[in-house]
Amino acid sequence: MEEFAALIDRLVYTGSRNAKLALIADYLRATPDPDRGWALAALTDGLDFSAVKSSTIRTMMKDRVDPVLWTLSRDFVGDTAECASLLWPEPLGQRDVAPGVAEAVSLLSGMTRGNVQAELPRLMDRLDSSGRYALLKMATGAMRIGVSARLGKVAFAQGFDVSVDEVEEYWHGLAPPFAELFAWAEGGEAPDTENLPLFRPFMLAHPLEDAVVDMDDYAAEWKWDGIRVQLVHAGLGEDAETRVYSRSGDDISATFPEMVAALEIPAVLDGELLVRGSHQGGEANERTQGGAASFNALQQRLGRKTVSKKMLSESPAFVRLYDALMIEGEDLRGLPWTARRDRLEAFLPRLPADRFDISSIIAADSFDNLAEIRESTRDDAIEGLMLKRRDSPYVAGRRTGLWYKWKRDPLLVDCVLMYAQRGSGKRSSFFSDYTFGCWDGDPDKGAELLPVGKAYSGFTDAELKQIDRHVRQNTINRFGPVRETEKILVFEVAFDSVHESKRHKSGLAMRFPRIHRIRWDKPAHEADRIDTLKGLIRD
């Protein structure tokens, strides 16, 4: 536990992603099984102990520390686990030998609501302050030390020099302490994951930018604005299971039960999860395919653990299929796109038609022709086009030249810089995160700026330095790490779409805002108004 606690402390104080990766990788290499596997599970938020909750810690502490002193301390420290680790009364005499991570996990899992108030203190007595902090953070399942599940997997891959895609692929089929995964990474056999509903890393696209491609080599599809999902059905008999994975590999099956029920044949399918509607491309039709609601409509359904019948009937989900990675046990990923597409088309009739369709291929005989088609669909609320190399296998990640996204030109508005916040990592001394607003009326008649979005990209390093200087010279207020600036600098902000949102005072939320141009020349009162932005809503 001492080494794990030291790792946690270092991670707390480390801002850089690369330094975090190196710390975790070093720990995983230097630590034996099964401690390192449990540690990896704790870092990737994989542990849950039903008897140990934040309230358990509060109760435990109020038995040992005056309740008033506890409350004052907890309020100041701001974290129950840390406060408890600092206030824990050191036992008299020699401390017992500290438990390893695996032993701590085993003791924590053995605790019940009936005995936790006796057992947890016994474990606390065996640890020093840092150890107690690590223990309580691990026990309550909320590390909050700036390490995502993905970062943990990347660190694992770096530590053992294996491919992170393979780690991702095995991950969902294995449980902590991941002994098979470590054995494989250190040169052993690959884990036996046949018949498990595993996530396979997605194939991703590069922006097309100014490139021109030959339509003999590339197929074009519409780019749908939903969430990219992977549907997996695997296993035999009672063990058969269907899962829906998001792009990050999170299991979102519970949020879309209708999709789980819709796939009953072993397969791994790639597509866009959408809600039925007529926003994107209009009603179902030959020209634009259509038939899908806006991203905003889908957003109502995201992040829910249970789904009401009303939701299911009002916002029914379906998947518009792009690709097939596996069908009935056969791995298709090595085949060219054309062959996979044939297999997918042949497979489609075996799937329920209300839950699946297939992304149409756009008939374009040349790139110019495709550009014309793209131009002619400006008013159809279609996000853009996808271009896929006809002979490309399905490969994880973003590989140059295989898939391109050709997005609709972004929408642009002029906004005024309102607040700036320091960045992190290499930008840590620069004000690099900007909140900007639009006028809620005529600025010459007393209108005010309302924040409409936040961006931290789209500018060069040289521009960053200029904006940073501007922020420092024009600060009018400080709120912790945030500076409020004079409302004088105009940004031309690019974004993909704008929607109504109750989260913001302006009632608007932008999708993918970024700084397009810095308008040093433009007076702030000439920036756009909220009404202009509202006029761009296409919901």
Next chain:
Amino acid sequence: MDTVSLPFSWIRPDPHGIHVGPADCWIDPSKAVDKALVTHGHADHARGGHGQTVATPETLAIMKLRYQTGEGPAGGDTSPVEYGETIRLPGGVDATYIPAGHVLGSAQILLEHAGEKVIVTGDYKRRADPTCPPFLVTPCDILITEATFGLPVFEHPPIADEMAKLLGALNDNPDRCVLVGAYALGKAQRVIAELRAAGHRDTIYLHGAMEKMCRLYEDFGIDLGALALVADQAKDDMRGSVIICPPSALNDRWSRRLPDPITAMASGWMMVRQRARQRNVELPLVISDHADWNELTRTIEEVNPQETWITHGREEALLRWCQLTQRRARALSMVGYEDEDD
């Protein structure tokens, strides 16, 4: 009928300082007054513009450097008092300056009037500090104590542990430098002196804002070893070195001229992880010039006053401790005494 004065009515806490009635003077006032008794040179206790300033010679030298105290028409008069020396104030009040162990020149002030004894601790600590004499426990009737770290979560580790962390980081990263944010008066010089005591002989580089105060410490006989200014150095020459700057410069553009600095901060607040994170500190050094919780409570026990008055800091928790241990206590609400950087 004669008016019978109530016990201790001659001393009155006010939001702007402690007023000593018969002598018509103030202790550590936060506004300009005719006559001020100053415990030490930190800005929340010492300020310029008083008609007369009574303090130790070290504190007066610090105030002269910072506020031109005793210099020019607006600087007022100064009255130096040595440690252990008692001066007679008007109205039959005696004041004695006693070491507080906080920073160079820091003193507790013992006030005696009509057989009643009151001590104002100012800021203090009980740990050894090579830059100032240690806190002396002195009996009194009323103890007016600070409470900056008045929460039981604060238990400052031995400074040797923190020095080992600092020198370990330096050793492990010969191509980088360790940039230590430290309060310009007291903390910076203590860190340097402790580094010397731990055997570190290399040149230590200073932010420009540190220089004069370090020279002042040297004038009072504190040996700080080889010092040089960052501004005079090439970037590469500072690899493998300790650099000291005020906490405000840690994340400032100023630090871009340094060779890949490891950001450290020497402060009692570094005990709390989120405080360190908020300041982007990679190497938190829990070094405080204030008393921690155990030092505060032990001091109250050892001085054992009839009554304890608690000021600047987390008064509530120390007040609660006094209640729990059956001691008479009250919290004073004074303004402007908060030490965010210590």
